[in-house]
Amino acid sequence: MNNLTATQDFQIPKKMKAWVLGDPDEVILTEKPVPEPGRAEVLVRIDAIAVCATDLEIISHGLPAIINGGEPFNKNFTPGHEYMGTVVKLGPNVDEFKPGDRVTVEIHAGCGRCLRCREGMYTSCLNYGHPEKGHRANGFTTDGGFTHYAVNNINTLVHVPDKMSDEEATLVVTAGTAMYGLDVMGGLVAGEGVVVTGPGPIGLMGVAVAKAMGAQPVILTGTRDSRLEMGKKLGADDVVNIRNENAVEAVKYITGGRGVHYVLECSGAPDAINEAAQMVNRGGRICMAAFPKDPVPVDLAHLVRNNIYLFGIRGEGKSGTHRAAAFMEQGRFDASMIHTHTFPFEKVPTALKYARERIEDAIKVVVKMDH
Ligand SMILES: [Zn+2]
Numbered sequence: 213m214n215n216l217t218a219t220q221d222f223q224i225p226k227k228m229k230a231w232v233l234g235d236p237d238e239v240i241l242t243e244k245p246v247p248e249p250g251r252a253e254v255l256v257r258i259d260a261i262a263v264c265a266t267d268l269e270i271i272s273h274g275l276p277a278i279i280n281g282g283e284p285f286n287k288n289f290t291p292g293h294e295y296m297g298t299v300v301k302l303g304p305n306v307d308e309f310k311p312g313d314r315v316t317v318e319i320h321a322g323c324g325r326c327l328r329c330r331e332g333m334y335t336s337c338l339n340y341g342h343p344e345k346g347h348r349a350n351g352f353t354t355d356g357g358f359t360h361y362a363v364n365n366i367n368t369l370v371h372v373p374d375k376m377s378d379e380e381a382t383l384v385v386t387a388g389t390a391m392y393g394l395d396v397m398g399g400l401v402a403g404e405g406v407v408v409t410g411p412g413p414i415g416l417m418g419v420a421v422a423k424a425m426g427a428q429p430v431i432l433t434g435t436r437d438s439r440l441e442m443g444k445k446l447g448a449d450d451v452v453n454i455r456n457e458n459a460v461e462a463v464k465y466i467t468g469g470r471g472v473h474y475v476l477e478c479s480g481a482p483d484a485i486n487e488a489a490q491m492v493n494r495g496g497r498i499c500m501a502a503f504p505k506d507p508v509p510v511d512l513a514h515l516v517r518n519n520i521y522l523f524g525i526r527g528e529g530k531s532g533t534h535r536a537a538a539f540m541e542q543g544r545f546d547a548s549m550i551h552t553h554t555f556p557f558e559k560v561p562t563a564l565k566y567a568r569e570r571i572e573d574a575i576k577v578v579v580k581m582d583h
């Protein structure tokens with residue numbers, strides 16, 4: 213019944229255009245069959261997709277899951293994971309969604325059968341990279357969104373309210389990742405100081421979410437004044453340009469010498485962890501949402517002596533996207549502020565270039581489909 217409705221409402225072609233990995237730093241436009249949704253899945257017509265820094269790394273170095281296996285590139289693979297669209301077809305027995313629903317997607321569909329998935333930590337699924345066990349990670353282990361259609365598990369879908377634009381909906385997963393970081397640190401940030409280090413998209417959303425959750429003060433550190441200004445608009449009480457000021461001293465000064473309870477590290481700077489450890493008070497909590505490429509020395513004695521908790525997050529776990537989407541629907545912050553550029557589907561290489569080179573101060577570059 214549902215499938216009949218779906219095919220009646222939407223003309224679904226057999227083939228679709230898709231961007232795929234070519235040589236390093238190259239994507240090629242090709243054609244692929246439109247995938248079929250299976251059990252607990254729907255077919256999503258992609259309406260908009262944002263470029264993420266991780267996409268640029270995958271396009272440059274190949275898939276993370278492949279790197280250890282030898283072959284550095286996986287040609288014919290479609291990258292892209294920050295997409296939203298319209299449900300156009302339902303898998304067998306799916307009644308949680310209907311054709312025509314606007315949805316944005318989480319990246320990770322856990323297998324649902326391992327211990328971590330059962331704990332809600334599906335972004336750390338123990339069957340990561342095993343689609344035959346039900347695991348999917350859009351644009352990482354299974355085909356992503358720089359194409360016209362994608363299959364998604366229903367547990368990765370978040371309803372998009374009518375008033376939210378396609379472009380803004382692509383940012384839900386970014387805000388959801390920041391939300392997950394605050395969640396794993398304990399989540400009770402109301403009235404507590406939060407430092408966000410690094411004003412990239414996740415850091416800026418970290419500021420917005422922390423403020424929406426009642427944190428006080430929210431302090432953002434970074435190197436570029438334009439990004440710090442945006443952080444202020446998204447809710448930062450104080451910003452620190454670390455080119456002009458010592459970040460640790462500034463945080464101590466702002467907090468009357470006490471330091472903060474939480475640091476959300478989004479810069480990936482080599483010394484960020486040691487600085488974060490000096491910004492938090494005794495018993496404070498640090499969540500690493502970014503990391504430097506190479507191993508770095510860490511002052512462990514300081515962490516242990518001060519009972520400092522250290523967390524790392526992968527992606528948008530524990531349904532953080534649903535809570536972030538709720539904040540966005542309620543207008544608690546304007547995520548669309550970080551969306552700076554839009555390109556059509558044919559211009560994906562240009563969109564990637566704008567994101568990579570931060571042309572015109574690009575933050576979030578969105579590719580909008582024209583159906
Ligand atoms: Zn991303």
Ligand SMILES: [Zn+2]
Nearest residue numbers: 323326329337
């Ligand atoms: Zn699992």
